[in-house]
Amino acid sequence: MDHPSHSAYDIAQVCLLAGKIMLENGGETYRVEDTMTRVAAAFGIRNSQSYVTPTGILFSIDGPQQTTRMIRISERSTDLHKVTLVNAISRKISLGELSVSEAHRLLNEIEGASAMYPLWFKIMAAAIASGCFLIMFGGTWHDFIPVFLAGGIGFAFQLYFHRLVPIKFIAEFLGSVLIGAIAYLFLKAGFGHDLDKMIVGSVMPLVPGLLITNAVRDLMAGHLVSGLSKGAEACLTAFAIGAGIAFVLSFISGVGIG
Known part of the structure; x- marks a missing residue:
């Protein structure tokens, strides 16, 4: 035409x-x-x-x-x-x-056009997903509410801080720090039972699943530059999440809490 x-x-x-x-x-x-x-x-x-x-x-x-x-x-x-x-x-x-x-x-x-889903809906979805991931990873229903709150609050904080400072790594690092701290506080208050599964479930909304998928698909399609760059970004995000949780656990261990 x-x-x-x-x-x-x-x-x-x-x-x-x-x-x-x-x-x-x-x-x-x-x-x-x-x-x-x-x-x-x-x-x-x-x-x-x-x-x-x-x-x-x-x-x-x-x-x-x-x-x-x-x-x-x-x-x-x-x-x-x-x-x-x-x-x-x-x-x-x-x-x-x-x-x-x-x-x-x-x-x-x-x-x-604005986003299809409002911000509150995304936060609620992240909170529910956190609780569901907890159960999927073998956690108990006693930890569902703490993980629901930790995942939702951590995801909301990550979105808010990313708007203030548009550096994705820092926002994800601080979001995971907050998630680790909230999960530990719930555990110490007697509202949680398995800290490891609580943390794993809570950080899942921050995991770059789509980015990893696109990186693999681009590599398979022969787009090496895009595939490698997206893979590097996904690895950096995973490192930020892991570093945030490690910081919380190291702090707890260092000050002799627990």
Whole structure:
């Protein structure tokens, strides 16, 4: 399908916006590149190249209207609903149901939309997940409420501190420190029985499960740079969580508490 009324620049803007939304909300690198290429082809651009990393997107169109655009990715979160919406728009573009301007408008609406779930819902989900992980790892129902509270409070604190200081490692480290401290206080107050399982269950909402999955899938798809960088980020997150818990346990042991 050819769209002579639209310049290559406009088409590149649509492709970049689609890729940006997907990458910022948990989309895999190879899926982002494939979506951008398909959108460009649907708009009549047969010779396009895209290069995606976790921190940036480079998109180029060859031919008479040659153009190269780059966009920086500074924030990444998980909102697979937005990824699904972009995929739906991509399919409509491929079927010829959307023009360049209509696609750009819809993508702008998706980008500007608030998160599908409010903050309180995410915190509640993290708290419930913490309690469920406790049971899954062989814990007892007596520890469910302490883990529910520790996981929810720790997750909420991690989100809040990350907004104040946008350094993910520090936020995750402090969140795990708080989780370890709360779990220990519940244990000493007589509301907990197994500190190890309480801590493991409480920190599970902080574990970078999607990041690890995307890293493996990118590596398997041949995107070595993205796969290795996402794997390194996942390892750093795991180290932050482990270091936070180790700090609490070392402090308890060092001062002779317990």
